[in-house]
Amino acid sequence: MEKFPIAVAYGDGIGPEIMRATLKILKAAGAQLDITEIDIGEKLYLKGIETGIAPDSWEVLKNSKIFLKAPITTPRGGGYKSLNVSIRKAFGLYANVRPCISYRPFVRTKHPDMDVVVIRENEEDLYSGIEHRQTNQVYQCLKLVSRPGSEKIIRYAFEYAVEHNRKKVSCFVKDNIMKLTDGLFHKVFNEISVEYPDIETDTWIVDIGAARLADTPEKFDVVVMPNLYGDILSDVAAQIAGSIGLAGSSNIGEHLAMFEAIHGSAPDIAGQNIANPSGLLHGAIMMLVHMHQVDVAAKIHNAWLKTIEDGIHTRDIYVEGVSKEVVGTKEFGEAVIDRLAYKPQVLKEAKYYAPKIIKSWSDKQHIAIKECVGVDVFIDWNKGKPNDIGSQLSKLEVNSMKLKVITNRGIKVFPDGLEQTFCTDHWRCRFVKPDGATVTPSEIIELVSKVNEAGFDFIKTENLYTFDGEPGFSAVHG
Numbered sequence: 001m002e003k004f005p006i007a008v009a010y011g012d013g014i015g016p017e018i019m020r021a022t023l024k025i026l027k028a029a030g031a032q033l034d035i036t037e038i039d040i041g042e043k044l045y046l047k048g049i050e051t052g053i054a055p056d057s058w059e060v061l062k063n064s065k066i067f068l069k070a071p072i073t074t075p076r077g078g079g080y081k082s083l084n085v086s087i088r089k090a091f092g093l094y095a096n097v098r099p100c101i102s103y104r105p106f107v108r109t110k111h112p113d114m115d116v117v118v119i120r121e122n123e124e125d126l127y128s129g130i131e132h133r134q135t136n137q138v139y140q141c142l143k144l145v146s147r148p149g150s151e152k153i154i155r156y157a158f159e160y161a162v163e164h165n166r167k168k169v170s171c172f173v174k175d176n177i178m179k180l181t182d183g184l185f186h187k188v189f190n191e192i193s194v195e196y197p198d199i200e201t202d203t204w205i206v207d208i209g210a211a212r213l214a215d216t217p218e219k220f221d222v223v224v225m226p227n228l229y230g231d232i233l234s235d236v237a238a239q240i241a242g243s244i245g246l247a248g249s250s251n252i253g254e255h256l257a258m259f260e261a262i263h264g265s266a267p268d269i270a271g272q273n274i275a276n277p278s279g280l281l282h283g284a285i286m287m288l289v290h291m292h293q294v295d296v297a298a299k300i301h302n303a304w305l306k307t308i309e310d311g312i313h314t315r316d317i318y319v320e321g322v323s324k325e326v327v328g329t330k331e332f333g334e335a336v337i338d339r340l341a342y343k344p345q346v347l348k349e350a351k352y353y354a355p356k357i358i359k360s361w362s363d364k365q366h367i368a369i370k371e372c373v374g375v376d377v378f379i380d381w382n383k384g385k386p387n388d389i390g391s392q393l394s395k396l397e398v399n400s401m402k403l404k405v406i407t408n409r410g411i412k413v414f415p416d417g418l419e420q421t422f423c424t425d426h427w428r429c430r431f432v433k434p435d436g437a438t439v440t441p442s443e444i445i446e447l448v449s450k451v452n453e454a455g456f457d458f459i460k461t462e463n464l465y466t467f468d469g470e471p472g473f474s475a476v477h478g
């Protein structure tokens with residue numbers, strides 16, 4: 001078999017020792033890899049390279065399809081960019097896949113039947129990194145959710161379920177509150193689920209879904225969610241499965257895929273030959289499946305399961321009475337190599353099939369008719385009560401476009417606000433024409449000039465659009 005070129009980074013802390021143990025197992029099992037080592041992590045940050053990756057290493061990644069990465073240490077304090085976030089964004093690694101499985105009775109867990117795969121959207125949501133301080137009191141972070149972004153991750157989750165013989169895909173959202181952004185994610189989930197009639201589906205509001213996932217994870221199978229919920233819940237799922245030291249993850253893009261352990265560089269135990277290499281090994285197994293070396297992947301996974309069954313455990317999962325022998329990182333790797341011809345007797349045998357190319361989002365987009373029907377003008381103002389700002393702005397008019405409502409942190413305060421509502425210095429003032437008539441850009445510019453001339457500090461405007469007649473903006477509460 002031809003060798004597959006991959007980029008490998010040894011990382012920081014326990015990174016080099018777990019990478020050495022992992023690569024030794026891969027080699028002994030017959031993985032066909034052509035490795036290029038790249039330099040990332042702490043020493044580059046400390047040299048003043050704020051991205052944490054050397055320029056020539058970045059070039060290697062640009063020409064790679066696969067990246068096996070050990071954890072790195074991000075120095076504390078300002079100025080350092082998260083390398084993981086940079087790689088995900090630059091290379092469009094849209095899907096983060098994290099299987100969280102318990103290995104009862106060999107690894108202690110409160111959830112013996114857990115076998116959940118968390119599929120997290122990796123590029124959008126509150127992680128767009130677009131934040132602004134707008135007034136003395138108020139800061140804003142933009143949550144961006146796109147149709148292609150949602151389609152890509154949701155289709156990925158369904159295709160993953162089909163390929164891995166999984167029965168159910170659950171969607172976690174908060175669309176009772178974020179009706180447009182999470183509402184889109186939910187809508188796309190419903191649309192795509194129709195194409196997979198053999199897969200059972202359900203949708204959870206993320207708060208109760210998270211509670212159920214933590215309480216009865218055995219009720220879940222594949223779970224797909226937007227970035228922030230996925231970030232939090234994939235850690236919860238890995239932890240309750242037994243140990244954060246066991247799980248691997250993949251970050252899948254159309255050009256590059258990155259595989260790693262989910263834990264960090266564990267500087268507290270670095271260099272002592274006590275770290276568990278299993279998380280990185282599981283990342284490497286996912287990598288082998290991705291590059292179609294499925295027999296080698298299954299051989300390693302089954303040898304690992306047998307090692308765990310035989311009670312050969314690293315210190316982090318050692319339990320008196322369950323474990324037979326506590327071993328170091330290197331010795332654990334050797335124990336896996338010794339069992340490459342074996343299969344587990346109690347735990348479920350791993351079987352892999354070459355994955356299909358997963359369909360991305362469809363090009364057949366419906367282009368909706370977009371019309372502007374008003375504008376929200378955001379104002380920084382701290383000179384009085386809602387009725388004061390309301391009565392002053394009510395005097396402004398451009399071709400029948402007039403003030404309709406003012407909200408403060410999303411709560412209606414004018415007209416007819418409640419005396420008791422707490423107000424900050426951040427006011428959203430909505431201007432529309434009667435009967436939803438359209439508004440032109442020059443009318444908006446004229447209105448904003450009038451707001452400015454009236455002595456108000458406008459922070460920004462958001463145009464109010466309809467798409468095929470449906471409002472593309474949230475209604476006002478209160």
Ligand code: NAD
Binds near residue numbers: 245261268275276316
């Ligand atoms: P951590 O995951 O490194 O460690 C948390 C705890 O788990 C520690 O007690 C550690 O000893 C233990 N642990 C972790 N992996 C283990 C393993 N394989 N075997 C045995 N025990 C293990 O988290 P942290 O301490 O919060 O972060 C340390 C550094 O790692 C930070 O600089 C952080 O930024 C970085 N980090 C990197 C990544 C990554 O590169 N993907 C991910 C998370 C954190």
